[in-house]
Structures are given as C-alpha cells and as structure tokens.
Amino acid sequence: MALEQNLTDYRMKIDKTDIDLIKALQMDARFNLTEYAKELGITKNALCVRIKKLRDKGIIKGSLIQVDLTRFGYSCIGNLGVKVVPSRMHEVLEYLKGIGGVGLFQQTIGTYNIFVWVFLRNVSEMQGVKERIRRHPAVLQVKASIWIDTEKALARPENISLEKLTGS
Amino acid sequence: MDKLDRQIINFLLKDGQLPFSKIARELGVGTSTVIRRYNALKSEATIQRASITIDLKVCGFEQVIFFLVRLSPNTDAQKFFEKVSHLRNVIVVSHTVGDYDFLVQAISTDIEDFNAIVAIIQDLPEIEYFDLCIGRMIIQDFPAHAYYSKAFDQSITDNEQ
Numbered sequence: 001m002a003l004e005q006n007l008t009d010y011r012m013k014i015d016k017t018d019i020d021l022i023k024a025l026q027m028d029a030r031f032n033l034t035e036y037a038k039e040l041g042i043t044k045n046a047l048c049v050r051i052k053k054l055r056d057k058g059i060i061k062g063s064l065i066q067v068d069l070t071r072f073g074y075s076c077i078g079n080l081g082v083k084v085v086p087s088r089m090h091e092v093l094e095y096l097k098g099i100g101g102v103g104l105f106q107q108t109i110g111t112y113n114i115f116v117w118v119f120l121r122n123v124s125e126m127q128g129v130k131e132r133i134r135r136h137p138a139v140l141q142v143k144a145s146i147w148i149d150t151e152k153a154l155a156r157p158e159n160i161s162l163e164k165l166t167g168s
Numbered sequence: 169m170d171k172l173d174r175q176i177i178n179f180l181l182k183d184g185q186l187p188f189s190k191i192a193r194e195l196g197v198g199t200s201t202v203i204r205r206y207n208a209l210k211s212e213a214t215i216q217r218a219s220i221t222i223d224l225k226v227c228g229f230e231q232v233i234f235f236l237v238r239l240s241p242n243t244d245a246q247k248f249f250e251k252v253s254h255l256r257n258v259i260v261v262s263h264t265v266g267d268y269d270f271l272v273q274a275i276s277t278d279i280e281d282f283n284a285i286v287a288i289i290q291d292l293p294e295i296e297y298f299d300l301c302i303g304r305m306i307i308q309d310f311p312a313h314a315y316y317s318k319a320f321d322q323s324i325t326d327n328e329q
Contacts, residue, residue, distance in 0.1 A: 022222065029184045029218040058226045061309050063184035066216040067177060069319045071169065077319075078264070079271055081236060081301060103318050108234070108307050111299035115234050119319040126266075143299075143316050145236065145264035145271055152249070153262035154216050155311045161256050164277065 013167045014059070018050055023058070025051075026157035029063045057163070070100070070150045076120040077153075078146040080133065081112030088115065088138035089142060095136050101129045169214065172197065177215065183199070184218035221309040228277040229257075231309055234301040235289055237270040241319055243294040245269065251292070257285060259310065268299070 017040065024036060037044040054060045056151065069077055084092045092114065096102050105116040118129055126144055134142045147153055172195065179191050188206065192199040209215040239248060245263055252272055253261050260273035272289065276282040282302075289298065307314055 002228055022220070026221040026222070027187075027217065027219070029220045058223050061221045061223050063218065063220045064311065064313055064316065065177065065180040065184045065218050066311055067181070067320065068216060069315060069316070071214045072320055074319050078266070079234070079236075081234075081267075081299065104307070104312075104314055106303045108301035108303040110301040111236070112301050115301045115303060117315070143236070143267040145266040145268045147271075148263045149211055149263055150262075151216070153260060153329065156253065156259050156261070157219065157222070157310065159254065159256060159258050160222075160224075160227070160275070160310070162227055 014054065014162075014165050016056070016166065018054060019162050019166070021047070021050055022054065022162065023062070023158065025063075033133075066154060068150055073121060074119045076118075076123045076126060076146055077150055078118045078120070078126055078144055080114075080116040080118060080130065080145075081141075081143045082114040082116060082133060082139060083112050083141040084114060085138040085140065086113065092136055092138050096133070099129060099132055101125055112141075169209075172201075173205055173209060173214075177201060177209070177320070178219065179314070180206075181320060182217070184220070209234050219311055219313060221313065223306050223308050224275060224310050225308045229275040230278065231276045231282060232303045232305055232307075233274045233276060233282065233285065234303070235274070236268040236269075236270040236299040236301070237272060237289075238296045238298065239269045239294050240296040248292075249293045251294075255285070255288060257281070 007047065023033060033047055034044050037047045051060065093107070096105055096114070101118050101120045103117040103119045105114055107113060108115045118126070120126055120129065123146060126146060130142050130144050133139055175195055176191060179186055179194070188202045189199045190200045206215065239245065248270065249261060249263060252258060257276060258272060258274045261269065262271045263269070264271055274285045276285060289295065
C-alpha cells in the first residue's frame with residue numbers, strides 16, 4: 001500500500017514537530033513564523049527547512065483561503081445521493097456534467113453509487129436539479145440534503161490523524 | 169463585497185500565502201488597502217481562514233466516506249454536532265435539511281481504519297439510521313481547491329453579467 005511504501009523510504013518519515021507545524025499551518029497558513037520558531041526554541045531558518053522538506057515530500061501541496069461560498073450568491077450548498085443502474089454508470093456521469101448546479105461528484109459504493117455536491121443560487125433550485133437527475137432512465141433514486149449554517153460546516157483539518165507518517 | 173474584494177479573494181484562493189504587497193502591486197492599490205480588506209473579509213467570516221493544502225493520498229488516506237445521517241427523534245442536533253466534530257479523521261460535518269439531518273464526511277487509510285470509524289458512528293445513540301457512500305480518494309488535496317474554485321468561478325461569471 002502507498003503508505004507502507006512511503007514509510008520504508010526513511011526520508012518520508014516526519015516527526016512530531018513536523019506534525020505540529022502542519023497543524024499550525026492548517027489553522028492559519030499566514031501566521032508569524034518567527035514567533036512560532038521562538039516558541040519551539042528553534043530558528044526561523046530551521047522552521048523554513050522543515051516546511052521545504054514537507055513540500056518536497058509532497059505532504060504540503062500549496063495553500064488557499066477557505067471561504068463561505070454562500071456569500072458569493074450561492075446560498076444553497078447541498079449533497080445528492082444517486083442510485084443508478086450499474087451498467088449505465090458512465091452514461092449517467094456524463095449526463096451529470098451537463099446539469100447546472102452540479103459541482104463535484106464521484107462514483108461510490110454503498111447506499112448510493114454516485115455522491116454529488118451541488119452549489120445553487122437558492123433552495124428552490126434544488127427540486128429542479130433533483131428532478132432533472134431523476135428523469136434519466138438509468139437513475140433509480142435520488143436523495144437530497146441541503147446544508148444549514150455553512151459557517152460551521154468548515155472543513156476540519158485538525159481532526160486528520162498524521163501519526164502513521166512518523167512510522168510509529 | 170465589491171470588485172476589489174473579489175479580486176483579492178481570487179488571488180488568495182490560488183495561493184493563500186501570497187504576500188499582501190504582491191497582491192497590492194498586481195491590483196494597483198496600496199498594501200495597507202489589501203490588508204484592511206483582508207481583515208474585514210475575515211472578521212465577517214467571508215474568508216474563514218488561510219490554510220495549507222495537504223495531499224491526503226501521500227498521507228496514506230485511500231478512502232473518503234460519506235455518512236448520511238438521520239437523527240433519533242428529540243435529539244439535540246447541536247450536541248450531536250459538537251460530538252461528531254471532534255472525531256478522528258472526520259473532515260466535514262454539516263447539519264442539513266431534506267432527506268437527512270447530517271452529513272458526516274470522514275477519511276480512512278485502510279480497512280481497519282474504515283471499520284473503526286464506522287463502528288464509532290454506528291454506536292452513537294443519537295443516530296436513528298445512516299446511509300453510507302464510500303469513494304476512492306480522487307480529490308487528494310485537502311482542503312480541496314476544486315470545491316472552492318468551481319463555485320467561486322461560477323459566481324464571478326454571474327456577477328460579470
């Protein structure tokens with residue numbers, strides 16, 4: 001498996017300070033490196049070397065800001081679970097690409113075999129999207145959920161467990 | 169939010185660590201203007217935070233799991249939200265309306281990891297039932313650029329019309 005292969009290469013191993021650094025950057029990628037270095041009792045340069053190492057290993061890929069999408073005129077974010085006839089999966093995936101409001105989606109196993117993210121201007125558009133998808137002959141079922149309180153639904157990097165990367 | 173705010177956001181969506189002075193130069197405004205706008209956007213929570221993106225696959229995560237949850241009647245949704253928000257490897261929790269009450273998105277490295285998270289969710293007394301979708305780790309960077317940029321680009325197009 002990918003992780004075990006990575007760990008046998010000793011250069012992939014990182015330590016607890018690296019993990020703490022990743023966590024700090026995930027919470028605020030723009031924090032003051034000099035102050036943080038002082039807190040850790042290392043030099044700013046040592047910190048930059050660690051960051052570069054994490055980038056070289058491909059663990060850190062880049063950065064972005066997380067925004068509340070509902071402020072950009074997309075007041076309705078939701079998810080759809082879609083059940084399709086398995087032999088016509090490809091056809092339905094192509095069909096979804098052409099539906100306005102449909103954002104990201106992927107094939108899944110479980111209760112539904114396609115999981116969809118929708119970004120709509122308002123809640124009333126959801127029914128329309130659901131209907132359009134349901135209309136496809138290979139679609140067996142569509143269930144929808146609309147997000148309430150998108151501010152609190154922020155993606156949570158703090159819960160991601162990176163301990164395995166230390167090789168322990 | 170005006171055009172300048174959107175332009176600043178557009179830069180930062182691609183690189184959340186871009187120096188304010190560089191953004192200012194590109195947009196032909198003063199650095200202090202950019203800083204002021206950024207702080208304002210943050211305080212009103214339009215910008216939630218600047219974050220690094222990590223590669224979940226490189227970190228060993230192979231599956232993404234979507235739990236679509238129905239709560240038992242008379243459950244305190246807020247309490248449930250608090251509880252689930254701190255679970256290991258749970259990356260998104262959202263209170264919803266519609267066919268389900270909550271979306272819980274988690275990630276796992278292998279079968280053992282997957283079984284562990286499902287066992288925890290299954291044992292929660294607040295849950296009446298849940299449906300489950302498991303997918304491969306297709307979108308590897310977290311937080312995902314694709315999630316924000318697709319919706320944001322759409323909104324830029326709409327606003328220009």
